[in-house]
Amino acid sequence: MSDNILSLSCKQLRDKILAREITSVEAVEAVFNNIEKVEPKVGAYVSLDKDRALDEAAKIDKRIANGENPGLLAGVPVAVKDNMATEFGTTSCASKILADFKAPYTATAVSKLIDAGAIVIGKLNMDEFAMGSSTENSGIKQTYNPWNLDCVPGGSSGGSAAAVAAQMCFASLGSDTGGSIRQPASFCGVVGLKPTYGRVSRWGLVAYGSSLDQIGPLSKDVTDAALMLNVIAGDDERDSTCVDESIAPAKDYLGELDTPIDGLKIAIVPEFIESASDEVAAAINSSIEVYKRQGAEIVEISMPHFEYAIATYYIVATAEASSNLARFDGVRYGHRSDDIKDYMGVYSKSREEGFGQEVKRRIMLGTYALSSGYYDAYYLKALKVRNLIRQDFTQAFEKADCIIMPVSPTTAFKVGEKTQDPLEMYMADIYTIAANLSGVPAVSVPCGFDKDGMPIGLQILGPSFQEDKLLRVARMYEVNSGIEYRKPAILD
Amino acid sequence: MANIKYKTLIGLEIHVQLKTKTKMFCSCPTGFGGEANTRVCPVCLGMPGVLPVMNKKAYEFSVLAALALNCNIARFTKWDRKSYYYPDLPKNYQISQYDLPMSENGYIEIPTDGGETKKVRILRAHLEEDAGKNSHATGNYSQVDLNRAGTPLLEIVTEPDLRNGREVRSLAQQLQRIVRYLGVSEADMQKGHMRFEPNINLVGEIDGKEFKTAIAEIKNLNSFRALERSVDYETNRQLEEYLETRKGMGQVPKTTRGWDADREITVHQRSKEAANDYRYFPDPDLVPVVLDDAWFEQIKSRMVELPLAKERKFISKYGLSEYDAGVLTSERSMAEYFEEAIEAGGDAKRVCNFITQTGLKLANEAGKSFVDLGIEAKKLAKLSQMVSDGDINASAATSLISKMVESDEDPMVLAEKFNLIQKSDTAELEAIVEQVFAENPQAVEDARAGSKKEKKSRGFLMGQVMQKTKGQANPKVVSGILAKKLS
Numbered sequence: 001m002s003d004n005i006l007s008l009s010c011k012q013l014r015d016k017i018l019a020r021e022i023t024s025v026e027a028v029e030a031v032f033n034n035i036e037k038v039e040p041k042v043g044a045y046v047s048l049d050k051d052r053a054l055d056e057a058a059k060i061d062k063r064i065a066n067g068e069n070p071g072l073l074a075g076v077p078v079a080v081k082d083n084m085a086t087e088f089g090t091t092s093c094a095s096k097i098l099a100d101f102k103a104p105y106t107a108t109a110v111s112k113l114i115d116a117g118a119i120v121i122g123k124l125n126m127d128e129f130a131m132g133s134s135t136e137n138s139g140i141k142q143t144y145n146p147w148n149l150d151c152v153p154g155g156s157s158g159g160s161a162a163a164v165a166a167q168m169c170f171a172s173l174g175s176d177t178g179g180s181i182r183q184p185a186s187f188c189g190v191v192g193l194k195p196t197y198g199r200v201s202r203w204g205l206v207a208y209g210s211s212l213d214q215i216g217p218l219s220k221d222v223t224d225a226a227l228m229l230n231v232i233a234g235d236d237e238r239d240s241t242c243v244d245e246s247i248a249p250a251k252d253y254l255g256e257l258d259t260p261i262d263g264l265k266i267a268i269v270p271e272f273i274e275s276a277s278d279e280v281a282a283a284i285n286s287s288i289e290v291y292k293r294q295g296a297e298i299v300e301i302s303m304p305h306f307e308y309a310i311a312t313y314y315i316v317a318t319a320e321a322s323s324n325l326a327r328f329d330g331v332r333y334g335h336r337s338d339d340i341k342d343y344m345g346v347y348s349k350s351r352e353e354g355f356g357q358e359v360k361r362r363i364m365l366g367t368y369a370l371s372s373g374y375y376d377a378y379y380l381k382a383l384k385v386r387n388l389i390r391q392d393f394t395q396a397f398e399k400a401d402c403i404i405m406p407v408s409p410t411t412a413f414k415v416g417e418k419t420q421d422p423l424e425m426y427m428a429d430i431y432t433i434a435a436n437l438s439g440v441p442a443v444s445v446p447c448g449f450d451k452d453g454m455p456i457g458l459q460i461l462g463p464s465f466q467e468d469k470l471l472r473v474a475r476m477y478e479v480n481s482g483i484e485y486r487k488p489a490i491l492d
Numbered sequence: 493m494a495n496i497k498y499k500t501l502i503g504l505e506i507h508v509q510l511k512t513k514t515k516m517f518c519s520c521p522t523g524f525g526g527e528a529n530t531r532v533c534p535v536c537l538g539m540p541g542v543l544p545v546m547n548k549k550a551y552e553f554s555v556l557a558a559l560a561l562n563c564n565i566a567r568f569t570k571w572d573r574k575s576y577y578y579p580d581l582p583k584n585y586q587i588s589q590y591d592l593p594m595s596e597n598g599y600i601e602i603p604t605d606g607g608e609t610k611k612v613r614i615l616r617a618h619l620e621e622d623a624g625k626n627s628h629a630t631g632n633y634s635q636v637d638l639n640r641a642g643t644p645l646l647e648i649v650t651e652p653d654l655r656n657g658r659e660v661r662s663l664a665q666q667l668q669r670i671v672r673y674l675g676v677s678e679a680d681m682q683k684g685h686m687r688f689e690p691n692i693n694l695v696g697e698i699d700g701k702e703f704k705t706a707i708a709e710i711k712n713l714n715s716f717r718a719l720e721r722s723v724d725y726e727t728n729r730q731l732e733e734y735l736e737t738r739k740g741m742g743q744v745p746k747t748t749r750g751w752d753a754d755r756e757i758t759v760h761q762r763s764k765e766a767a768n769d770y771r772y773f774p775d776p777d778l779v780p781v782v783l784d785d786a787w788f789e790q791i792k793s794r795m796v797e798l799p800l801a802k803e804r805k806f807i808s809k810y811g812l813s814e815y816d817a818g819v820l821t822s823e824r825s826m827a828e829y830f831e832e833a834i835e836a837g838g839d840a841k842r843v844c845n846f847i848t849q850t851g852l853k854l855a856n857e858a859g860k861s862f863v864d865l866g867i868e869a870k871k872l873a874k875l876s877q878m879v880s881d882g883d884i885n886a887s888a889a890t891s892l893i894s895k896m897v898e899s900d901e902d903p904m905v906l907a908e909k910f911n912l913i914q915k916s917d918t919a920e921l922e923a924i925v926e927q928v929f930a931e932n933p934q935a936v937e938d939a940r941a942g943s944k945k946e947k948k949s950r951g952f953l954m955g956q957v958m959q960k961t962k963g964q965a966n967p968k969v970v971s972g973i974l975a976k977k978l979s
Contacts, residue, residue, distance in 0.1 A: 084541070101540070103541065104534060105534055105539075203541070203542070204542070207541065209776075238543060238545060239545075240543070240544075240778055240779050241778075319773060323573050323771070326583060326585055327538040327582065328540075331582075332538065333539065343579060346579075370773050372767075372769045372771070
């Protein structure tokens with residue numbers, strides 16, 4: 001029974017809960033039973049609250065028993081990345097500096113999940129302040145890939161991907177600043193969607209790179225991604241960077257999800273596929289065949305400024321981060337050093353002790369990029385290149401409905417393999433960063449496994465605010481590829 | 493003795509707190525004082541994951557103020573982060589405007605001696621958020637109150653067009669009047685609603701050799717008096733220091749000096765060896781502000797006649813003295829009240845006297861503004877007419893004004909009620925004059941035309957008539973009767 005529940009998608013589970021075939025309490029129990037078994041090996045969670053989850057589930061069950069419909073995610077156990085503020089539990093961003101931080105507010109995206117009847121069972125591990133591609137930069141713990149415990153789950157939303165893959169929740173929220181939803185989704189064999197910048201409110205998301213950050217779902221399948229997006233999308237008066245509903249209204253992303261797109265035009269950039277590892281390239285090439293079989297037209301394009309994306313990203317994101325993270329100073333909340341002689345010491349000592357190495361590296365990079373005398377050469381130049389990258393996308397979408405490419409050049413690498421070389425680690429995001437710089441939506445869909453049994457992800461990128469189309473294209477692949485949902489052996 | 497010629501260059505950096513109900517980027521109420529950290533929320537506390545949302549009203553207030561300062565208003569602006577670490581700055585950056593301020597290139601006209609005005613150029617005016625306050629009152633720790641953090645501030649930067657303390661004070665007072673007229677700030681210096689930081693240095697020649705002193709910025713000025721005195725003090729101090737050390741700009745650094753109000757001197761606080769690097773960059777949490785035509789027109793439509801224009805009008809149109817016009821226009825409500833009373837038929841000089849002499853005294857005693865005394869302008873106009881018509885005399889008018897504060901009744905009704913109507917009936921007054929003549933034959937003799945004591949004695953007789961009529965005799969009528977009878 002329990003095993004059956006865990007394999008369900010959010011939509012299936014919700015329908016069974018609404019039909020009173022399963023109670024939400026049973027679903028929560030099933031998840032926690034699995035967590036007891038798997039979590040010690042995977043380490044996806046920073047914090048879990050079973051009592052609270054059971055209480056909330058019981059309330060949902062009661063409402064259903066009273067004939068109410070609690071919403072699109074009625075009774076479904078989900079979890080959120082620990083950089084989203086919640087009034088319950090802690091919001092640590094996997095950083096020592098916020099290890100005990102309790103937020104007096106809840107992120108809009110999380111509130112929306114709760115309002116839709118979801119049960120938020122815990123907070124998920126991540127690279128500290130979302131800076132990283134392997135979750136090895138967590139200041140709290142290491143998360144392991146459920147498909148191979150020697151491997152990283154990807155990052156920075158490593159906990160969000162690993163928890164869904166290991167069936168320790170039915171779906172999760174992650175945040176994506178340079179690939180932080182898509183890359184771990186790909187490494188862990190789940191679907192991960194980064195919506196268009198401005199589609200989902202950032203209120204309550206602890207900022208890393210404010211102009212790049214976007215919250216999105218990780219789920220077992222594309223349908224659940226659409227369902228989750230239905231719940232979290234929309235304008236928010238507390239986030240001025242959210243798109244105005246009158247300009248780009250949130251849509252029903254499930255509505256036409258299963259309707260194939262007639263005359264689909266898919267753009268590819270051949271050198272992007274060639275530059276990936278052989279096995280990844282082969283998987284992407286065979287997914288192109290899947291689309292061709294459905295009558296899609298493949299268009300070869302070039303994106304001339306794509307190669308500058310990583311350099312641009314590490315200026316823009318770190319510049320914003322250096323400023324966003326200035327507030328963690330030990331004055332009002334968070335870690336304060338015991339070893340203080342003056343007020344500058346409150347800052348320097350607290351921050352020295354509270355931040356991890358990668359966070360410090362990025363703060364320093366960003367501070368440098370914004371410094372007088374360097375601003376024009378770095379930050380301003382980066383903004384110009386960012387515009388060129390946006391133009392690349394505009395031109396691409398004049399020729400095609402979407403672009404497909406790998407999510408990552410390789411499958412999940414070994415824990416510790418790249419920690420000594422930050423630049424090599426940065427290269428893991430080569431295919432994902434451009435979507436953040438230009439704001440366009442992109443999704444990672446499982447498209448096979450390498451010879452070691454590690455999942456490979458297919459990335460599909462679409463025009464801004466056309467997540468409906470993007471998800472349909474993803475769904476077309478999912479339906480026609482013949483790739484069945486699989487769970488990692490650790491669950492057997 | 494050296495031959496010294498110099499002028500003082502004074503520019504001002506001014507911060508004006510805008511009178512919005514809520515803060516610049518969150519919905520916390522603005523205010524002054526109160527228990528520490530009670531007007532705060534996650535946004536103005538700089539907690540993780542929160543986002544600022546612009547207060548539209550604050551933007552409109554600043555556009556209005558910038559218009560009144562004759563600035564060019566930008567139709568596209570953005571927000572920038574100014575980074576520095578200080579405990580009263582919760583995010584460790586201030587949201588401000590850097591390279592695209594909401595307005596620039598304006599001027600403010602200030603009155604100078606002899607009815608002239610001087611234009612002081614304004615480099616720019618931009619909107620930003622205020623910081624909180626640190627206090628170091630007790631023990632080996634400091635405390636931070638963030639009630640003020642996030643309050644909207646208009647920063648105004650002038651060119652160094654001012655030359656002395658008097659001009660600086662004049663600008664400050666003029667600006668106070670303007671922002672109060674516009675209703676965009678309470679502009680109370682004691683409460684820090686308006687903060688002035690003069691930048692001062694001297695340029696000139698000593699024995700034909702050019703010199704320039706290093707710029708000093710003066711802080712901690714919380715009254716017009718302090719502003720004026722500190723500037724004049726600093727001017728002399730810089731001159732003396734230069735004469736002593738012969739070291740000026742380039743040889744000594746820019747400094748910040750604090751005003752010590754007790755000793756009335758400026759005191760060295762710190763040197764600005766190198767320019768601070770604030771690492772300005774566009775705030776990615778806020779969208780740029782686009783002031784479109786419709787919005788701009790809507791703001792412009794709220795513009796009012798500004799104090800200096802009103803003051804000039806009061807002088808030229810109503811023949812008021814510069815002083816009286818200045819007093820009447822010191823508050824917009826009072827100036828408008830005055831105009832309303834004139835409109836209703838009041839005599840300008842008389843109404844002016846009612847307000848500036850009697851009204852303001854009463855207002856002061858009551859601790860209110862004149863307008864809040866609650867006398868209707870049209871009733872004050874009527875009072876003025878009653879004096880013109882001879883119904884009451886000036887002293888009766890004065891006492892009626894205090895009665896009108898307490899009563900809504902018509903001034904004529906009040907005058908009757910309190911027996912303040914003048915006796916102007918010639919026959920009745922002639923009888924009284926006869927009676928006074930009979931009682932004071934010597935004075936009558938002395939008051940005859942051509943007598944040495946004529947003036948004094950006539951005054952005495954008038955006084956006697958007034959005494960008999962309890963001050964209600966119309967002095968004009970009485971003096972007419974006296975003149976006739978004594979000729």
